[in-house]
Amino acid sequence: MINVFQPMLGEAELAAVKEVFESNWIGKGRRVEQFEQAFAEHIGVGTEHVTSVNSCTEATFLAVQLLGLGPGDDVVLPTVSFVSAANAIAAHGARPVFCDVAERTLNPTVADIEAALTPATKAVLVLHFGGYPGEIAAIAELCRRRGIHLIEDAANAIASRVDGRACGTFGDIGLWSFDHGKIAVAVDGGMLYARDAELAERAAKLAYLGLEHFTGFSQAEKSANRWWEIEVSSFSRRSIMNDVLAAIGGVQLGRLPDFLRRRRFVVDYYDRELAGIDGLELPPPLPAGHEGSHYFYWVQLPAELRDAVARDLYERGVYTTFRYPLLHKVAIYGADRPLPGAEQAAARTLCLPLHQALSDTDLKTVVTALRESIARRSR
Template sequence: MINIFQPSVGVEELELIKDIFKSNWIGLGSKTNELEEQLSSKLDVSSENVTLTNSCSEAIFQVFEYIDFIIGEEVILPSMSFLGAGNAILEVGATPVFCEVDERTLNPSVEDIESKISPKTKAVFITHYGGLPCDIDGIVKLCDKYNLILIEDSAGSPFSKYKGKNVGIFGDFGVWSFDPLKVMTMGDGGLIYSKSRYDMIKLREQRYLGLKSSTGFSNKIDKKWWEFEISTHGRRSIVNDLSSSLGLEQLKKVDKFIERRKEISCFYDENISKLSWLKIPPKFPDYVESSYYFYWIQVEKNRDELANYLKENEIYTTFRYYPLHLLDYYKEFKTDLPITKKVMMNTLLLPIHQSLTDDDIAKVVKTIKKFGKENEL
């Protein structure tokens, strides 16, 4: 089976993990600190503005819990968002207000976000779809105009750039994912960015049981080192050095990973763009750099048949993200989003990851063309 997503790990990662075992310490420690330093350096921010968590889902929950919502305050987000975002909003007693996406980029519509703003709106949560940066200028301007908190979901957009600046650091908070299906992996893990260093101090405490950094959070040997204080009733969301050592090696390779993904994306563009019955992703503006996490096609008819045909030929595809407003659990927040509904019915993600061979992607293209010919499309 040609997988749509797949991690790329090798002997280098294994050697680092061996070193961790030899150290007799596999919990939160120096490797995690080192990874935070290196990630922040690559993002071009201070390490005092970031913290690692055990997953991106947990990072999202931590951010929403920290913001301190009043019950009933609203968060605007695309219905085509990761489920964890909607769940985190509900967890803190806030109300999700779902907005439309652009039909081609699948990023949130600035115009529709503005149309959804009300006196109860407190925050905007955006997703950089598949590694393609949103219209950041428009969204930041909107949030500044209405004094709204901006949270960026950069889970699949590590080191994607908008006008030379990494996405995820334009807003008040940003989150990234390093799970097994992402561009780089820690096995599982996430990262939080906060524009405010004070907020990051508090977030660091919150993600480790609320332990104050001056007490149990620190490795410093005090007179009575077993004593501690807490600033809040946080959860244990820290990362261990096993995961961080994996992340350190992946970070060395991530530029090559993204370059290979770009090659695959260009191959698809060149070989299926002339098929009249489907659309490829839109051409990116010159000021945008993508991580190429997703490659999507849009098929007005026969999308499901194509997906099944590819699966029968050992090629796995999918659609992300299933609209939250269509879930039974979210039925009280149901709204009319015709563009989102259309996108849900015509969009398909093709395999794209750095472990794909040239033969793999040639097979994907050949099978798509064969489907079109057999169905007289």
């Protein structure tokens, strides 16, 4: 099966893990610190503004907690979002208010967000769909003007930028993922950026049981006497990263430029080979000044054909999907007002395989299968 998402791991990652094993320290330690430093440099911020966690979902829950969102507060987010975003909001007692998205980009516009704002809106949580930055600069300006917090889910957007500025750093808090399906992986893991360094420091404490200081066994000699004594400032969870994951993530981050080059090649190939097919729309071009991570490559075709084409490709060994199912249609959130742009997109959109491990043969298989399916189904 040609997968939609797939990591590329090799000898360098194995060597990094071996080094961690041989150190006899596999918990949170030096490798985590190095990974945080490298990621902070990658997005152009000081290390004091970032903290690693065990998943992007945990980072999302921490973001809601850090901003004090709770009962009586509304949080606007696009209905095309990962379920963890709505769960984090609802779990803290706040109300997720879903907004529409542009049918072609599947990102919310400023107008989409403005239409969903209420007097109780305290925050906006946006996803950069497929690594496209979207109208993030204008959305950030809207939030500043209204005195509303902005959280950026940049799980798809590890290398996305607008005029050189990293997505994830436009708002108050940014979130990234390193799970098995992302561009750079750490098997699992996440990163949180906070514009306010004190918030980032608080996030690090919340991620480790509310402890006011952390001293692993390898750091005990640097501590005062009775380094085992603790001070707890909050009733928190344990959601830290460890050196094994950070070692893999650090190598992957170093390989990111090569990964992105291959992904751009895949995108260019699809753009060239799929152009001009009747009834098939390709992803819109990025605006001037925008750089994308090329996380998704999505095509749009008539709604009456989409599911049948997906089935045809699956039977030819090509896995496709639609990301993400519309959250305003999920009963538990109690919100089902019409959002026509998202609903049209959800009926017409199909994500094709896009990852750096795709071979040239894989690409030819995907294109041939898609062309033949559309031709047969359109008769």
